[in-house]
Amino acid sequence: MTQTKTQAKPTATLRPIAELAPHGDNPRIHPEEQIAKLAAMIDRVGFVGVVAVRDGVIAKGHGTLAACRRLLAEGKDIHPAPGRERGAPPFPRGQLPVQDCTGWTDAEFRAFVAADNQLGLLSGWDDDLLRLNLDGLELDGFDLGDIGFSGDELERLLALPDRATPPEPGFQPALDPGTDHRQVTDAEVDRAQARADGRFSGGDARRKAELLCPNCAESFHMNADDLALILRDAQ
Template identity: 35%
Template sequence: MEAASQLQIVYRDIEHLVPYARNARTHSDEQIAQLAASLREFGWTNPVLLDGDCGIIAGHGRVLAARKLGQREVPTIDLAHLSEAQRRAYVLADNKLAERAGWDSELLELEVADLSGMGFELGVLGFTTNELATLLGTADEPALSAAVNEERFLVLVDCGSEREQSKLFAEMRERHFVCKLMS
């Protein structure tokens, strides 16, 4: 029987979970607040992945959000069958692979517009006010919040390599700057 077919979700005390000390992924206070809002709205849809000894492999941000909400237990899945190298690699792959996904702009605009029309609170989706205004086609309307109407400045950064550009782009997006890659 494959290890993946034997996975079980187990609720564990949040105080017993140990963050991976070398986790390279960071979580801003704003992102933790967004994750907390998502947990409030949708509940737990993605368990925390553990190493078989309560060490967190994936889900550090969700655990921080759960703490912020005062949750005492979180759903977990043990991946004890992974080697140490596989666990360490998965910590990176879990974040990087998701980051490399893209969007179908037309479908995204349609979906956001439909949700807005249904009265759904779009703030829990994780998009900035500016992004939502652009998706809804309301970016030029005067009634938008101050965040949308703030004066904007453009900075062009010349990087020495694609790797340097990728790293800087990720850092700037993490800080919630609107960024575009050019080559």
């Protein structure tokens, strides 16, 4: 006789957030700046995941819950992913999906709270891939400041590789096109093309393409929309 395995049943349900109690000994601090960024991201892409509770006490989601309360206070609804702009209907006002983890021991509850916040910090970034992702997000109109990187971090990540030493005074690249002061890498060419592929909107003059002269290795900027037109006409 074949035995039928018991299947796990979904444990997440919509519950009023007013019923959820914060963990009084939660060691994680959520500053207002972080809550504002979380709120902006939830408002843009929707609510993802669940708030985890044990006996009604929050184990996971203190910051997310604070961000949702902020949106509700602003008169906004909370939409699940893919979000309001993609047509997802909102959750009933004041309710969020909650996973009931009742059954944990006190030690397991405290261990999860610490691990949920700390384990993610043990990972790192591939800066080159991260830079490509941030470039694409910027082109698609995302405010990179809402993702959580500081201004200094964004400046470092979005900076192109260091340039070669400028050529000697008097060098005329137009008259000496064969002079190879520095080879332009494929990655730099791809980056310049990605910044000028015609996806810019609104004629935003702040969007600048950084280009590199293949002869003298000198970098310069120009309006990315203008560059997109130049590349289009050159095709």
